[in-house]
Amino acid sequence: MGAFGVALSEVLAAWKYFLLDNLQLSHNDIPLPQNYDLIRKRKSLEKLDPLPVCPATPSNKAGICSPKIQRVVRRVFCSYLGLLVKSKNDMALAFTLDNPNRSLGHIAFTDLRHATCNSTSSLFLTVTSFVRAIQLGGKGYAPPESHPLRKHVKALSEFLNFIDQCQVLGETSNPREAGFKLVSSIRASLVKGCSNGDPVYLAAEDTGKSLKESIGQKRETVKVLMTLFDEEALAPPCRNKAELLPEDQAVLNGSSGACLLTLYKSPEAPTGSSPKPLRNRVLSQQEHIKSKRPLT
Structure with a gap:
């Protein structure tokens, strides 16, 4: 529509690569997205720039709340x-x-x-x-x-x-x-x-x-x-x-x-088991996919 300067496919590829990177998982055959270093740098800056908080002292009532x-x-x-x-x-x-x-x-x-x-x-x-x-x-x-x-x-x-x-x-x-x-x-x-x-x-x-x-x-x-x-x-x-x-x-x-x-969430009776960490679930899924690939 002319409002964006980058293709949606490039955004999705960068996001998928970034997610695997953060979870310290293998990138397999996914190529390094263009300008990926800039994306990581931007995300790091966002983490270092927290929202402003309210003052903790009653003497400064004019402060701006979070x-x-x-x-x-x-x-x-x-x-x-x-x-x-x-x-x-x-x-x-x-x-x-x-x-x-x-x-x-x-x-x-x-x-x-x-x-x-x-x-x-x-x-x-x-x-x-x-x-x-x-x-x-x-x-x-x-x-x-x-x-x-x-x-x-x-x-x-x-x-x-x-x-x-x-x-x-x-x-x-x-x-x-x-x-x-x-x-x-x-x-x-x-x-x-x-x-x-x-x-x-x-x-x-x-x-x-x-x-x-x-x-x-x-x-x-x-x-x-x-x-x-x-x-x-x-x-x-x-x-x-x-x-x-x-x-x-x-x-x-x-x-x-x-x-x-x-x-x-639905008020169901607890089963006593907790979900595995996201990284473990992704690894398990990757292994499952690999096991189904035909041998060459």
């Missing part, structure tokens, strides 16, 4: 708002369930998936029906002790109570005021326990301010939220495709965390 933290915090804000607009948004629930930390990580999410497997409900509706049954059902209607969510009652109740509070704030008669209150409530939840110089605190302050400015320019709350969601959908998720698998929980909670795809 773009990754900014993206994660904004995503959580918009996910809370999105969950209020559409409760069937499972992706929004995944981003908000354990942000801030409620001890609802991978194990809790897997249990939630198990509890949802046998119904047509969304993840959020599964949480709602379970917590309401505990709160209002009494002994005769409460879920049995064997229910997979039983061990997460307290944390799930905290999550649902916060969503209930947000829904009440969203019903404020003045749409602009409702939007301001929602953003302030989400911000307060995310920064609870953080110091003024904490990266998450700074990112939440900046995000809350920008969202309120957007809300102030609109008269109807629904239009405000839809505009925010459109902006979120159009914004590039990250500068590097490898960051599409971020450990968002670790960014916000300082815990071990789990990437979103790990949370969304």
Whole structure:
């Protein structure tokens, strides 16, 4: 189309060679790509050029937060708002369930998936029906002790109570005021326990301010939220495709965390075996291919 100065085949060849090089595997008969030394040099420079980070001291509040933290915090804000607009948004629930930390990580999410497997409900509706049954059902209607969510009652109740509070704030008669209150409530939840110089605190302050400015320019709350969601959908998720698998929980909670795809994997029973390292798997595949080649 005239927009690129190099053929796609050359890019793919360079990438394949680079991957084998990094895994310290044999290049077989793959010729050295043109300008390969420049490619390696560029990749080395990218590794030495980390993203800027927030200052660690409260005295320097004007510092610029890491773009990754900014993206994660904004995503959580918009996910809370999105969950209020559409409760069937499972992706929004995944981003908000354990942000801030409620001890609802991978194990809790897997249990939630198990509890949802046998119904047509969304993840959020599964949480709602379970917590309401505990709160209002009494002994005769409460879920049995064997229910997979039983061990997460307290944390799930905290999550649902916060969503209930947000829904009440969203019903404020003045749409602009409702939007301001929602953003302030989400911000307060995310920064609870953080110091003024904490990266998450700074990112939440900046995000809350920008969202309120957007809300102030609109008269109807629904239009405000839809505009925010459109902006979120159009914004590039990250500068590097490898960051599409971020450990968002670790960014916000300082815990071990789990990437979103790990949370969304099928909740199957563990087999007890772990996958072999990538290098070993590639070597095994290469040996398999060699063994099938006809003898000359």
